[in-house]
Amino acid sequence: MDRPVEDSAELERLTLALLHCRGEVERLSERERIFSSLLGGVNAVLWAFDWEAQRVIYVSPAYERLFGRSAALLLADYGEWRNCIYPDDLDYAARSFAEVLEKGAIEAREYRIIRADGQLRWISDKCFISQQGGAGQPTIVVGIAEDITEKKQLEGELHCLATTDVLTQSSNRRHFFECAQGAFEHAVQFGSPLAFILLDVDDFKRINDTHGHQVGDQVLQRIAQCGTNALRRGDLFGRIGGEEFAALLPGCPPDLARQIAERLQREVQRLSFQAGGKQFSVTVSQGLANLRDDGNLDSLYARADAAMYQAKRGGKNQIILAD
Numbered sequence: 001m002d003r004p005v006e007d008s009a010e011l012e013r014l015t016l017a018l019l020h021c022r023g024e025v026e027r028l029s030e031r032e033r034i035f036s037s038l039l040g041g042v043n044a045v046l047w048a049f050d051w052e053a054q055r056v057i058y059v060s061p062a063y064e065r066l067f068g069r070s071a072a073l074l075l076a077d078y079g080e081w082r083n084c085i086y087p088d089d090l091d092y093a094a095r096s097f098a099e100v101l102e103k104g105a106i107e108a109r110e111y112r113i114i115r116a117d118g119q120l121r122w123i124s125d126k127c128f129i130s131q132q133g134g135a136g137q138p139t140i141v142v143g144i145a146e147d148i149t150e151k152k153q154l155e156g157e158l159h160c161l162a163t164t165d166v167l168t169q170s171s172n173r174r175h176f177f178e179c180a181q182g183a184f185e186h187a188v189q190f191g192s193p194l195a196f197i198l199l200d201v202d203d204f205k206r207i208n209d210t211h212g213h214q215v216g217d218q219v220l221q222r223i224a225q226c227g228t229n230a231l232r233r234g235d236l237f238g239r240i241g242g243e244e245f246a247a248l249l250p251g252c253p254p255d256l257a258r259q260i261a262e263r264l265q266r267e268v269q270r271l272s273f274q275a276g277g278k279q280f281s282v283t284v285s286q287g288l289a290n291l292r293d294d295g296n297l298d299s300l301y302a303r304a305d306a307a308m309y310q311a312k313r314g315g316k317n318q319i320i321l322a323d
C-alpha cells in the first residue's frame with residue numbers, strides 16, 4: 001500500500017542529487033574556464049611531472065609559445081623536453097632536476113633551450129615536490145619555467161661594462177687584478193708556475209703629441225689586439241693604466257713565458273700606422289716576473305714593474321726578466 005509514497009520520496013531524493021550534481025559540474029566548469037584563461041595569460045610555463053613514470057602529466061599553454069614546440073608531443077614523451085635543452089647545459093639541467101628529490105625544492109635553476117625555430121633562449125626553471133611518493137602514490141614534481149633571455153643579456157652587458165676597458169676591449173684594471181689574485185692564490189696553493197708581464201708603450205706622449213690623441217687611441221687598441229693574439233687560452237690580458245698593459249700567464253713555466261713575451265714584442269713591432277700621410281711604428285718595454293717566493297700578488301707585480309722600468313732605462317723596446 002505504501003509503495004507509491006516511498007517511490008516518490010526516492011524520486012525526489014534522486015532529483016535533488018541530480019540537480020546538485022549538475023550545479024557542481026557547472027561550478028567546476030566555470031572554475032576550469034577561469035583557470036584556463038588565467039594560465040593562458042601567464043607568460044610562464046607551469047608543469048607537473050610524475051617522477052616514477054618519468055612523464056610530464058601537465059603543461060600550461062605558455063609552453064607552446066616559449067618553447068615553440070607541441071605540448072601534445074611533450075605529454076606523450078618527456079624526451080621532448082630533454083631534446084630541446086642546449087647540449088652543454090643538459091648535464092646540469094638533469095642533475096639539478098634530480099636534486100629536487102632530496103632538497104624538496106630547487107629555487108635557482110637556469111639553462112638554455114633551443115626552440116623549434118632554432119632560437120637559443122635562457123630559461124629559469126624552478127621546481128618543487130608537490131606530492132611525496134610512497135604507499136602507492138606517485139611522486140609529483142611541479143615547476144614554473146620562465147624565459148629570462150633578456151635578463152641574461154642585460155646581466156652579460158653589465159658584466160662586460162664592469163670588467164672591460166671601453167677603449168681596448170681588454171680587461172680593465174679592477175677585473176685584471178681580481179682575476180690575478182685568484183690565479184696567484186691557486187698557483188701558490190698548487191705550487192704551479194705563474195708569470196706576470198708588465199708592458200708599457202714607449203714614448204707614447206710623443207705619439208699623441210705628433211699624431212693626435214685619436215691616433216694614440218688606435219695604437220692602444222692595436223696593442224691590446226696583439227696581447228690577445230700572443231697569449232694562450234686561459235691567459236689574462238688587461239689595460240691597467242693609460243698606456244700600460246699587463247698579462248698573467250697561469251701554469252706557464254719561465255721559458256714559455258719568455259717566448260710569449262717575445263712573441264708579443266714582435267707582434268707590436270710589426271704593427272704599422274698611418275697618420276697625416278706618414279707611416280710610423282711603435283715599440284713597447286716589458287718586465288717579466290715569474291712566481292718565486294712572492295708572499296703576495298703585490299710582490300710579484302712590483303718585481304715585474306721594476307723590471308719594466310729597467311727596460312725603459314736601458315733604452316726601451318726590450319724585455320727584462322725580473323730578479
Ligand SMILES: Nc1nc2c(ncn2[C@@H]2O[C@H](COP(=O)(O)OP(=O)(O)OP(=O)(O)O)[C@@H](O)[C@H]2O)c(=O)[nH]1
Nearest residue numbers: 200201202203204205206208213214216217242243
Ligand atoms: N691617446 C691616449 N693617450 C693616453 C691615454 N691614457 C693616457 N694617455 C697618454 O699617455 C701618455 C703617457 O706619457 P708618459 O707617461 O710620459 O710616458 P711615455 O711618453 O710613453 O714615455 P715612456 O714611458 O718613458 O716611454 C700621456 O701623454 C697620456 O696623456 C688614452 O686613453 N688615450
